[in-house]
Amino acid sequence: DGGITQSPKYLFRKEGQNVTLSCEQNLNHDAMYWYRQDPGQGLRLIYYSQIVNDFQKGDIAEGYSVSREKKESFPLTVTSAQKNPTAFYLCASSRGRSTEAFFGQGTRLTVV
Amino acid sequence: AQSVTQLGSHVSVSEGALVLLRCNYSSSVPPYLFWYVQYPNQGLQLLLKYTSAATLVKGINDFEAEFKKSETSFHLTKPSAHMSDAAEYFCAVTPFGSGSEKLVFGKGTKLTVNP
Numbered sequence: 001d002g003g004i005t006q007s008p009k010y011l012f013r014k015e016g017q018n019v020t021l022s023c024e025q026n027l028n029h030d031a032m033y034w035y036r037q038d039p040g041q042g043l044r045l046i047y048y049s050q051i052v053n054d055f056q057k058g059d060i061a062e063g064y065s066v067s068r069e070k071k072e073s074f075p076l077t078v079t080s081a082q083k084n085p086t087a088f089y090l091c092a093s094s095r096g097r098s099t100e101a102f103f104g105q106g107t108r109l110t111v112v
Numbered sequence: 113a114q115s116v117t118q119l120g121s122h123v124s125v126s127e128g129a130l131v132l133l134r135c136n137y138s139s140s141v142p143p144y145l146f147w148y149v150q151y152p153n154q155g156l157q158l159l160l161k162y163t164s165a166a167t168l169v170k171g172i173n174d175f176e177a178e179f180k181k182s183e184t185s186f187h188l189t190k191p192s193a194h195m196s197d198a199a200e201y202f203c204a205v206t207p208f209g210s211g212s213e214k215l216v217f218g219k220g221t222k223l224t225v226n227p
Contacts, residue, residue, distance in 0.1 A: 004155075033212060040121065042202060042217040043156075056213070090155055094212040101212040103148075103155035 002027045004104035006091050011109045013085075021076045021107045023091035030094075032074035033101065036060060037088040046089075049074055078109065085111045114139045114205045118218035126226050131190040133221045135177075135203035138184065142208040145186040146215070147177055150200045159201075162186060164208060173197070198225045 004025045013019045025032065031050045035043040045058030049068040063082025068074055074093075078085045088108050092101040119134040137143055144163050148156040160171025167179040177188045186203060203218040 006155075009153075031211060031213070040219055042219040044217075045213065045215070048213045050211070050213070058213070088153075092156075092212065100146075100158060100161065101156075101215065103157070105155045106153065108153065 004091055004093055004102060006089075006104035006107050009105065009107060011107055013109070013111050015111055016080045018080060019078050019085075019109065021078070021089055021091075021109070023074045023076065023104060024072055025074075025091075025093045025102075025104075026072060027093055027095070027102060028071070029102070030071070032068070033092040033094075034058075034064070034066065034074070034076045035090040035092065037090055037106075043090065046076065085109060114143065114207060114214070114216045116203050116205050116216055116218035118201075118203050118221050120221055121219065122222050122224065124224040124226060125193045127195055128192050131175075131188070131193045131197065131223065133188040133201050133203075133223065135186045135188065135218060136184055137186060137203070137205045139205055139207065143205045144208060144210070145177075145179060146204040146206075147171065147175070147186075147188050148202045148204065148217075150202065150220075152199075156202065159188070193223075193225045195225050195227065198223055 007022045033048040034046040047066040049055035065077045091104040094101045115138045117136045146161045147159040160169045162179045170176045200220045200222045206214040
């Protein structure tokens with residue numbers, strides 16, 4: 001089945017450590033996105049990429065980094081510069097300029 | 113700029129009752145509008161979308177929403193609630209013709225269905 005796979009589902013890290021969240025899609029979508037979700041806050045866009053080897057900052061990019069070396073993969077690194085990294089992270093993809101985004105199951109990151 | 117306001121962070125209904133989740137939007141250009149559903153610790157699933165065709169949009173699981181330009185609203189309804197409808201619902205807006213990078217989400221409404 002086609003879809004978006006995020007791993008791991010739960011992730012625990014110590015404060016000050018960088019951590020990388022994986023996102024893979026086999027939908028052949030050009031565009032991929034990373035959102036952060038906090039309780040009562042809705043979804044906020046961190047980074048997005050519309051083609052391979054290109055990506056753009058979203059509304060809350062500070063403390064995060066991404067890469068897009070392959071069409072299928074869009075990993076997100078949460079760096080030690082992110083002041084409050086504990087959150088639920090969602091990856092999504094869409095076909096070109098299509099407005100319909102398909103979401104992965106999310107990764108819950110807890111920093112202790 | 114676009115924005116979305118979902119009225120009521122929590123809504124509770126009885127099983128079999130009407131579900132009404134409210135969404136008002138602000139957009140300087142014609143909008144595309146969406147409703148997504150999220151079950152606990154899951155990703156978002158698209159329920160329905162308005163992209164300037166019919167103003168009454170039907171989605172999955174008997175949900176529907178009506179685009180009312182004069183009221184800048186896009187409320188989500190379902191005639192009869194089922195226990196499985198308990199979830200969080202998000203309204204989202206993006207400018208007409210834009211990609212998903214312009215999506216702006218509301219803060220969500222958590223729906224509880226009582227037996």
